[in-house]
Amino acid sequence: MLSTSFMQESTRLARELGPVYKREFFNLEFTFVTGADLVAELSDDRRFEKHVLPALEVIRPMIGDGLLTAYNHEPNWRAAHDLLMPAFSQTAMRGYHPLMLAVCGQLHDHWAGADAAVDVTAAMAKVTLEIIGRAGFGYSFGSFERTTAHPFVTALKDVLNHGQRLVTRPPIAGGFLGKRAGERNDADIAYLKGVVDEVIAQRTGGDRGADLLGLMLDADTLDPAAIRNQVLTFLAAGHETTSAAMSFTLYYLAAHPEIAARARTEVDTVIGSAEPEFEQVAKLRYLRRVVDESLRLWPTAPGYSRVAKQDTVLGGCYPMPAGEPFFVLAPALHRDPVWGDDPEAFDPDRFLPERNRSRPAHAYKPFGTGIRACIGRQFALHQIVLVVATVLQRYEPELPAGYELRASEGLTFNPIGLRMHLTPR
Numbered sequence: 239m240l241s242t243s244f245m246q247e248s249t250r251l252a253r254e255l256g257p258v259y260k261r262e263f264f265n266l267e268f269t270f271v272t273g274a275d276l277v278a279e280l281s282d283d284r285r286f287e288k289h290v291l292p293a294l295e296v297i298r299p300m301i302g303d304g305l306l307t308a309y310n311h312e313p314n315w316r317a318a319h320d321l322l323m324p325a326f327s328q329t330a331m332r333g334y335h336p337l338m339l340a341v342c343g344q345l346h347d348h349w350a351g352a353d354a355a356v357d358v359t360a361a362m363a364k365v366t367l368e369i370i371g372r373a374g375f376g377y378s379f380g381s382f383e384r385t386t387a388h389p390f391v392t393a394l395k396d397v398l399n400h401g402q403r404l405v406t407r408p409p410i411a412g413g414f415l416g417k418r419a420g421e422r423n424d425a426d427i428a429y430l431k432g433v434v435d436e437v438i439a440q441r442t443g444g445d446r447g448a449d450l451l452g453l454m455l456d457a458d459t460l461d462p463a464a465i466r467n468q469v470l471t472f473l474a475a476g477h478e479t480t481s482a483a484m485s486f487t488l489y490y491l492a493a494h495p496e497i498a499a500r501a502r503t504e505v506d507t508v509i510g511s512a513e514p515e516f517e518q519v520a521k522l523r524y525l526r527r528v529v530d531e532s533l534r535l536w537p538t539a540p541g542y543s544r545v546a547k548q549d550t551v552l553g554g555c556y557p558m559p560a561g562e563p564f565f566v567l568a569p570a571l572h573r574d575p576v577w578g579d580d581p582e583a584f585d586p587d588r589f590l591p592e593r594n595r596s597r598p599a600h601a602y603k604p605f606g607t608g609i610r611a612c613i614g615r616q617f618a619l620h621q622i623v624l625v626v627a628t629v630l631q632r633y634e635p636e637l638p639a640g641y642e643l644r645a646s647e648g649l650t651f652n653p654i655g656l657r658m659h660l661t662p663r
């Protein structure tokens with residue numbers, strides 16, 4: 239993880255400098271957009287489109303034209319998008335629910351009898367990795383059985399961190415990362431591709447399986463390299479974003495016992511102490527608002543980048559030449575004045591249906607926008623609500639005395655050093 243807080247500092251500056259301002263970060267320049275009205279305008283896919291950020295471009299050697307990093311004109315984006323949309327729909331979640339439950343079971347076995355404060359971020363990372371590994375390509379990383387990370391996980395992290403270092407290094411350190419780091423990165427990428435290719439090869443002969451990989455193999459519209467890009471994309475895009483969102487949600491519940499009590503009462507009423515059924519998860523309306531509010535204050539992906547298709551003027555006064563990227567800084571947007579006088583206050587009821595309706599539609603963007611918005615949104619939300627509900631069924635999570643929330647940032651925000659005491663109910 240990189241020790242930077244550039245996005246957090248830029249968020250703090252929004253009140254003073256917003257709604258549009260430029261900041262430099264080593265050799266990168268960001269034009270931030272933080273105002274809800276301007277973000278609404280930028281969300282118009284007829285005038286604007288996704289820009290593949292340098293931080294995403296540098297991981298193309300690993301995931302190529304996979305959904306997250308594809309340029310808008312690349313044909314595999316459309317082919318994969320059309321094929322996979324139904325597999326990520328709310329209805330499709332029914333199919334993933336049992337494997338998500340099985341991973342919850344592993345989490346609670348892992349935590350059973352813990353007498354010291356547990357490492358929440360590490361545990362949530364295991365949960366989401368196991369879920370996406372199994373749903374994506376029927377693979378278990380054995381995260382709960384191992385004492386050290388699976389080599390696949392280490393390689394994936396190293397590649398993502400190497401990419402971050404490449405875009406954030408000062409120009410003077412151009413040669414610093416050097417040949418050795420480059421070679422190691424190439425070797426990591428070759429290893430990751432090899433593992434996925436092996437799973438694909440095993441499937442092509444026989445049973446194709448009922449996971450996302452099986453769906454792609456059955457459809458026959460993507461070649462094996464494109465399929466491998468998608469599998470690695472799900473791991474890169476869907477693992478830490480989701481685990482960090484679980485961790486922030488648990489943090490806010492532990493920090494606000496009255497909110498936790500209300501969420502727990504809901505869980506007790508809707509589910510009781512049995513295993514949650516698929517339909518019950520969507521009925522946890524209050525808990526879902528807690529998750530939405532956590533993602534408002536800490537949208538775990540700090541934002542996304544947009545470009546104008548043709549020269550234009552944003553909000554009637556900010557010239558936006560075609561192709562010049564503007565970055566929607568989600569944590570600053572989520573503190574825009576449309577959120578009221580006290581945007582730092584944690585208040586899940588901001589997401590009551592009537593209050594949602596009274597707010598401008600594009601004031602909340604944790605999952606990006608338009609046609610290139612997050613395909614894994616439902617998948618992420620179902621598992622976050624489910625996992626947190628199973629924690630509330632069993633425990634009263636409590637923060638160690640004096641814990642103050644701080645977040646690391648890279649491709650995602652994640653709480654630093656978040657531990658909790660789990661008192662069984």
Ligand code: HEM
Nearest residue numbers: 305306475476479480483539542605606610612613614618
């Ligand atoms: C809380 C969890 C998550 C957050 C906050 C999140 C956030 C985002 C954001 C902001 C984007 C837009 C990126 C851009 O415009 O450059 C995005 C795209 C994407 N996300 Fe997620 N994501 C989450 C979970 C997931 C999961 C679980 C998966 C897969 C299983 C996933 C897969 C993707 C993919 C494939 C794209 C690219 C979609 C496209 O361009 O067609 N995400 N996500």
